[in-house]
Amino acid sequence: MALGRGLIVGAPASGVGKTMVTIGLQRAFADWGLAVQGAKCGPDYIDPAFHAAAAGRPSINLDGFAMAPAMLRGLAAHVASTVQLVVAEGAMGLYDGARAQDRSGASADVARLLGWPMLLVVDARAAAQTVAAVAHGCATFPGAPAIAGVIANRVASPRHRQMVEDGFARIGLPLLGAISTDDGLAMPSRHLGLVQADETDALESRISAITERVAAQCDLDAVFAAAGATADRPMQPPGIRPPGQRIAIARDAAFSFFYPHMAHWWRAAGAELHFFSPLADEAPPADCDACWLPGGYPELHAGRIAANRRFLDGLRAFGQTRPIHGECGGYMVLGRVLEDGEGMMHAMAGLLPVETSFARRRMTLGYRRARLRQDSRFARAGQELLGHEFHYVSITASEGEALADMADAEGQAIAPAGHRVGHVTGGFFHLIA
CATH class of the missing domain: 3.40.50.880 (Class I glutamine amidotransferase (GATase) domain)
Known part of the structure; x- marks a missing residue:
């Protein structure tokens, strides 16, 4: 049986809109009639609950530090075996991780281990043509995963979008979306991150509004086409026994x-x-x-x-x-x-x-x-x-x-x-x- 394809939504830093873009894509592709699986790179409980609400099935954590490569690949293959598309969300900046010799847990490393391309979200709020330079730097950093394309978030106006596009015309990365600024789409937060999904007021209407914006201002066909194949790997035993029957x-x-x-x-x-x-x-x-x-x-x-x-x-x-x-x-x-x-x-x-x-x-x-x-x-x-x-x-x-x-x-x-x-x-x- 063919495994579902996968991609990872990453960013140069936290706070640029990764979660918004991720859940918008998850729901948009689910609305196409696809079976969609959410995933989170790294340790996080809160974002996966939003993925579950958007995609209609429990999300999964793919942790590149705590999970050995074979375990990580086996878990990714397991979740991809039941769906057509996995839309995973990175953590922090795509190269941010532990300073460990064996594995860092950075989203870029997870993408490379799984062979899934990265969809890069960049914040255009305080720049224009320079947004492309930031994306170019992420794509050419040593050890970079494949960058399938870029979505610019918080674009202020049609003229601002044209200036962002001018920058991308000078590099080899496709601009697959430009999402206009709307503070009303932001999710409420508290000290550990976003407020939990089941505590968020009008969650379904928020997800619907985000999905409408993402679907209208991003090239969903190109994003779907950019997703990479998932290698078929066996599940690895975790080495952690259940505490009871x-x-x-x-x-x-x-x-x-x-x-x-x-x-x-x-x-x-x-x-x-x-x-x-x-x-x-x-x-x-x-x-x-x-x-x-x-x-x-x-x-x-x-x-x-x-x-x-x-x-x-x-x-x-x-x-x-x-x-x-x-x-x-x-x-x-x-x-x-x-x-x-x-x-x-x-x-x-x-x-x-x-x-x-x-x-x-x-x-x-x-x-x-x-x-x-x-x-x-x-x-x-x-x-x-x-x-x-x-x-x-x-x-x-x-x-x-x-x-x-x-x-x-x-x-x-x-x-x-x-x-x-x-x-x-x-x-x-x-x-x-």
Whole structure:
């Protein structure tokens, strides 16, 4: 069976409109009647939710740092086997990534590994002919992937468009679109990026308006023709075992940061996933043998979580006999106290000896290499686990045993992190592979 073709929407920098162009293309091609798959290069939970809303199927993360090349190619082939087109979104600038010797995770490297061309989005807001020079530099930088074409965003007027076109007439890159400025198309954002898709007001009408603009001002036929073939590669085992046979996974507006590829891998290994909502005061299902609390935005719902006795009592009872693991926001809920951004203190589950605060904000982000100090249900002690941290919280009190020894993307040791108490573990580390 032929695999769907793919392309990656990249940019010279963050904030130029990659997400807008990506979801506009995804919905426009879906409106053609194509089966379209969304994907995100790198660690991100929020953008893929918009992809899912636009394309009508769950998005997937293709992480060039945490996933070995064979694993990355196998995952791309798997998702391409069910669709006609994969429209992936890059992260940050197309060459931005970790300073790691083996792999950077940069969007350009993912494009080259997969053989998918890059559709470059450039911001024309403060330039004209120079926009083409920026695109030319991206296309000729050492190690550049194939650049299929360019879409200029935030074009102010027909005359401005003509000036941008004059620049592209001097280089060998086709200008496949010029999208006019419209601040009303911007998605609302908060400290971790865009506001989550299921919290965005009038999301469907926003996506429709973006799609109408992209379809009218971009050459969709040329964009589709530029997509590259996907090589047929077998799926690679992830090296991460499911934490149980029947896994209870928290899922709602406070616990939404769970990678779809992890669900796929766990199901492929024979595990059953059972989702529950702490915000609806649901406890982990009693017939499950492991519980996973993903990250999300518990600080926005801390008062409600603290008041949900059925959830907290059920979580405490579960942890007496069965493993619970919390990532980032889930880790904070497993702790003793969570201080929200207004300085209000909220009692959490008290299963781990840690207290956290959003009132004393401290940004921490980056790829991480973790090695657990003891065996867990999902990984062996000493096995290198690859993932990332991204949060704005401070630890205000901490004691007890650390969960893992940590290093940054380059392998430089940083402070041990997380906690382990009995069957309960957690940390700010988001596991990717």
